Amino acid sequence: MRRLAPILVALLALAAAGARGQTGAPGEVVYDPFVPTPHRIVEQMLALAEVGPGDLVVDLGSGDGRIVIAAAQQFGARALGVDIDRSLVAEARERAARAGVAGRTRFVARDFFATDLRDATVLTLYLLPETNRKLLPKILAEMKPGTRVVAHRFALGDWPPDRQLMVDAAEDWSATAATRWVYLWYVPAQIGGEWEVTREGGVAFRLDFAQAYQNLGGKATNGTATETLDRGVLRGSEIRFIVPGAAPFAGDYAGRVDGDTMSGDLNGGARWRAVRRKTR
Numbered sequence: 001m002r003r004l005a006p007i008l009v010a011l012l013a014l015a016a017a018g019a020r021g022q023t024g025a026p027g028e029v030v031y032d033p034f035v036p037t038p039h040r041i042v043e044q045m046l047a048l049a050e051v052g053p054g055d056l057v058v059d060l061g062s063g064d065g066r067i068v069i070a071a072a073q074q075f076g077a078r079a080l081g082v083d084i085d086r087s088l089v090a091e092a093r094e095r096a097a098r099a100g101v102a103g104r105t106r107f108v109a110r111d112f113f114a115t116d117l118r119d120a121t122v123l124t125l126y127l128l129p130e131t132n133r134k135l136l137p138k139i140l141a142e143m144k145p146g147t148r149v150v151a152h153r154f155a156l157g158d159w160p161p162d163r164q165l166m167v168d169a170a171e172d173w174s175a176t177a178a179t180r181w182v183y184l185w186y187v188p189a190q191i192g193g194e195w196e197v198t199r200e201g202g203v204a205f206r207l208d209f210a211q212a213y214q215n216l217g218g219k220a221t222n223g224t225a226t227e228t229l230d231r232g233v234l235r236g237s238e239i240r241f242i243v244p245g246a247a248p249f250a251g252d253y254a255g256r257v258d259g260d261t262m263s264g265d266l267n268g269g270a271r272w273r274a275v276r277r278k279t280r
């Protein structure tokens, strides 16, 4: 019960802060409180992100280290935890040592806004909506296309999740049953702007992509015919869009983005290739 009381207080603080956003005097820095993710949800988050031995999992605001430890112990990944609270970082290191995963885990005491995310392949979050919103531009700027972000309970601003799962939040049979959402996103390649497309045995044309996270709109034109793109979507670096209508370049395009080029198959057959001309 002595261990439950601070958790209950923090849980209430998180619930209240989640409802009204972060508070504090003007200019005062208020950090999200420590509230642990139930162990069962930790497992579901890591399973949803398909964490494996090739991954580097980074938990922003790692608390007692449970996500980092589970990523190493149950999923074979390397993992890094970052927390502003030194005593939590010390506790997490002790727990990792006791779990036998000190060699594959690392904990640092630091503000996560100052943490470089470029090497992370999976990012885990249990933070307030406002903190998630502030982290979003950093995540999109630093994480590589195809890397995964998984969040417990609160979404990431207006970025639509690629998958979401409702999970049972009760720690054991005696706890009050409750459900929570867990969200998964694939960081999309940034492709907004103009591209020049060539394809086997067909006319060349220009694509002008308008990108909103993983969703793509825009136009395709060869100067004579112009079509509005249909069902454009990215999953990391994988791209798919349809040029509808009767234009000579109409069809179902699937392929892969690689920096300033992309290539793939048209209608599952002829090859196509595109080169970036202008960034939006």
Ligand SMILES: C[S@@+](CC[C@H](N)C(=O)[O-])C[C@H]1O[C@@H](n2cnc3c(N)ncnc32)[C@H](O)[C@@H]1O
Residues within 6 Å of the ligand: 014, 031, 032, 033, 034, 035, 036, 037, 059, 060, 061, 062, 063, 064, 065, 066, 067, 082, 083, 084, 085, 088, 110, 111, 112, 113, 125, 126, 127, 152
């Ligand atoms: C809700 S708890 C989540 C703990 C853990 N990730 C989990 O899911 O069990 C949020 C954690 O973020 C930490 N935190 C809040 N703001 C932070 C910041 N700016 N930089 C680093 N850690 C922060 C808090 O100390 C707290 O441990």
